[in-house]
Amino acid sequence: MRIKHLVVFFAVLALGSTAAVLSTATPASAGIGVDTTLGANPNPSTLGQSVTFSATVHGIFPDFPIGGVVFFDGATPMNFPVILHPNFSCVGPICVPDGTSTATFSTSSLSGGTHVITAGADSTYGASVSDPLIQTVIGASTTTTVTAAPASPTVFGQGVTFTATVVANPSSVGTPSGTVQFTDNGVNLGGTQTLSGGSTSVTSSGLSVGAHNIVASYASDNPTFLSSSGNLSQQVNMASTMTGVASTANPSVFGQQITLTATVGALAPGAGTPTGTVSFADGSTSLGSAPVSGGQATITTAGLSVGAHSLTATYNGDGNFMASTGALSQTVNRAPTATTIVSSANPSVFGQKVTFSATVCPLPPSTTPTQLPSGTVAFTADGASTPFDTVTVSGASAPPGCVSATSAAIGTFSVATHSITASYIGDVNFLASSGALSGGQVVNKAPTATTLTSAPNPSFFGDGVTLTATVSVPPPGAGIPTGTVTFTDGSTILGTSTLNASDQATFTATGLQVGTHMITATYGGDGDFLPSTSTPQSQLVRCMTVITGRVNGGLTVSGSTCVNNATINGGITVRPGAALSLNSSTVHGGVTSASAKALTVCATLIDGSSTVTA
Numbered sequence: 001m002r003i004k005h006l007v008v009f010f011a012v013l014a015l016g017s018t019a020a021v022l023s024t025a026t027p028a029s030a031g032i033g034v035d036t037t038l039g040a041n042p043n044p045s046t047l048g049q050s051v052t053f054s055a056t057v058h059g060i061f062p063d064f065p066i067g068g069v070v071f072f073d074g075a076t077p078m079n080f081p082v083i084l085h086p087n088f089s090c091v092g093p094i095c096v097p098d099g100t101s102t103a104t105f106s107t108s109s110l111s112g113g114t115h116v117i118t119a120g121a122d123s124t125y126g127a128s129v130s131d132p133l134i135q136t137v138i139g140a141s142t143t144t145t146v147t148a149a150p151a152s153p154t155v156f157g158q159g160v161t162f163t164a165t166v167v168a169n170p171s172s173v174g175t176p177s178g179t180v181q182f183t184d185n186g187v188n189l190g191g192t193q194t195l196s197g198g199s200t201s202v203t204s205s206g207l208s209v210g211a212h213n214i215v216a217s218y219a220s221d222n223p224t225f226l227s228s229s230g231n232l233s234q235q236v237n238m239a240s241t242m243t244g245v246a247s248t249a250n251p252s253v254f255g256q257q258i259t260l261t262a263t264v265g266a267l268a269p270g271a272g273t274p275t276g277t278v279s280f281a282d283g284s285t286s287l288g289s290a291p292v293s294g295g296q297a298t299i300t301t302a303g304l305s306v307g308a309h310s311l312t313a314t315y316n317g318d319g320n321f322m323a324s325t326g327a328l329s330q331t332v333n334r335a336p337t338a339t340t341i342v343s344s345a346n347p348s349v350f351g352q353k354v355t356f357s358a359t360v361c362p363l364p365p366s367t368t369p370t371q372l373p374s375g376t377v378a379f380t381a382d383g384a385s386t387p388f389d390t391v392t393v394s395g396a397s398a399p400p401g402c403v404s405a406t407s408a409a410i411g412t413f414s415v416a417t418h419s420i421t422a423s424y425i426g427d428v429n430f431l432a433s434s435g436a437l438s439g440g441q442v443v444n445k446a447p448t449a450t451t452l453t454s455a456p457n458p459s460f461f462g463d464g465v466t467l468t469a470t471v472s473v474p475p476p477g478a479g480i481p482t483g484t485v486t487f488t489d490g491s492t493i494l495g496t497s498t499l500n501a502s503d504q505a506t507f508t509a510t511g512l513q514v515g516t517h518m519i520t521a522t523y524g525g526d527g528d529f530l531p532s533t534s535t536p537q538s539q540l541v542r543c544m545t546v547i548t549g550r551v552n553g554g555l556t557v558s559g560s561t562c563v564n565n566a567t568i569n570g571g572i573t574v575r576p577g578a579a580l581s582l583n584s585s586t587v588h589g590g591v592t593s594a595s596a597k598a599l600t601v602c603a604t605l606i607d608g609s610s611t612v613t614a
Contacts, residue, residue: 034058034125040117044136047173047224050108055119055130057084061099067123069103073115079105084123112139113223140173142166144218144230153235156320157271159205160234164216166198168225178221184212205271207236209320239270243326245313251331254429255362255369257302262313262326264295276318282309302368304332306429334426335366337373339435341422347442350528351478353409354441358422360393361402362430373430377405378423411478413443415528445525446477448532450485452521458540460560462579462597464508465539469521471503473529483526489517511598512541514562514581543581554589571608574599
């Protein structure tokens with residue numbers, strides 16, 4: 001190997017008695033017969049380790065080369081010329097030069113990697129260059145440490161920052177560069193991270209519950225530094241939770257549907273959305289459970305009794321979140337009710353028996369009660385303080401979800417409009433309520449029916465006829481009419497009579513003329529009953545004796561006698577208690593009557609003196 005320039009150096013002979021300054025220029029070629037060998041110790045070496053290079057120049061025994069050596073790293077000289085020292089060979093106590101000289105140079109500044117080392121010698125034998133020597137410098141070892149912030153243990157959902165710090169050994173060689181790959185139980189945690197100032201970090205909030213072996217693998221991008229790895233054990237525990245519970249209606253009423261909503265959230269530093277189920281309870285009584293979706297679970301119930309309830313919602317936890325319980329004080333009040341009343345007959349008539357039916361129904365929001373109203377309904381009339389009937393409610397004939405009560409039949413209402421009220425007294429679950437009969441109970445006068453009988457029928461002229469009128473009350477009316485009955489013969493009033501306790505009125509008609517009479521009886525009504533008129537009763541009045549034609553010598557009447565279209569040639573005498581009807585006849589004489597039952601003269605010529613008494 002040719003040396004273009006050789007640095008001037010001082011050589012001091014190893015024997016020490018003579019010093020000479022050798023100044024040489026780069027020879028055109030290495031000296032003939034001159035051989036320079038090169039060695040290194042150690043090889044390979046580690047970064048920062050001192051390496052000693054030895055160059056041995058071979059001369060001709062017993063002479064030895066005198067001069068200096070420069071060591072090159074590639075084309076770069078590493079030192080000022082180093083003096084060659086002769087080497088000796090000893091036999092016993094006698095040592096003589098062996099014809100070679102050696103120069104050494106030590107350095108700890110070689111960078112990591114592969115170096116091509118040569119030694120250039122200039123000696124009394126001329127210039128020479130050694131064969132290249134490959135010196136391998138192994139990069140500095142590194143130490144990778146992993147830290148976590150916050151430190152272990154953490155909880156699920158909590159963000160954890162892992163930091164890898166890479167330090168060279170020794171640190172004097174500089175700050176490592178390159179990349180770090182973090183792994184979590186063998187799975188990459190994020191991408192490759194570049195070192196900056198010897199450290200890099202990665203943050204994760206998705207670590208599962210359990211033990212995690214976090215490894216940071218350093219990959220050097222510089223032969224000066226060797227790769228290394230470090231690890232950290234990170235424990236992730238379940239996150240704590242907080243459960244709250246709310247009601248759609250508080251206070252509520254008995255039978256009202258309410259929706260209970262449990263909201264489950266992670267407590268800091270935990271994060272995420274819990275899953276699993278929530279169990280709802282009323283004290284020690286289970287209300288059911290529901291799955292958690294979007295952090296909430298809901299359940300609907302309408303079975304809470306009246307009173308104060310301690311409701312709880314217990315989140316049962318999952319693989320990532322711990323259980324927790326929320327509480328709610330729920331007040332359930334008695335439910336409102338509505339009471340309506342109807343009449344079995346409205347309007348009714350006097351004496352008609354009427355029942356009243358009350359229906360009691362829960363009012364919204366009590367839409368699905370687990371029990372129907374119980375208790376009694378009191379029926380009152382006209383604002384009286386004492387009910388006319390009190391009845392226990394029943395669901396037997398009531399609309400679905402309601403109860404009803406029907407009063408006993410009442411037939412004592414007077415003719416008028418009566419206010420009727422049904423009052424539900426309430427129970428432990430339902431409030432009291434009352435209802436009034438719309439328009440009140442209207443009681444009208446009851447219709448009547450009048451019948452008429454006559455006796456005797458037929459009757460004899462002059463005899464009395466007993467007329468009997470019976471006034472009845474046809475259903476649904478009832479009662480005993482009072483008042484009077486007027487008897488008429490056609491349009492002629494015969495007389496008036498008062499009804500007795502047997503609903504009858506009697507009248508004896510005297511003086512009915514011979515013939516057929518249409519008799520009627522008319523009941524005049526009273527405060528409770530309507531008037532009525534009987535069907536006309538045909539009454540026949542006749543005579544026991546009927547005389548027609550001509551009678552000579554006068555006539556004496558001793559019974560009921562009719563003289564029709566006759567000529568009486570003489571007077572007529574009517575005996576006491578007898579009755580005479582003269583009709584369209586001629587009497588040639590007077591008529592004498594004293595204390596007769598009846599005497600009728602119609603269209604008859606009497607041409608004599610007549611006397612009628614009593």
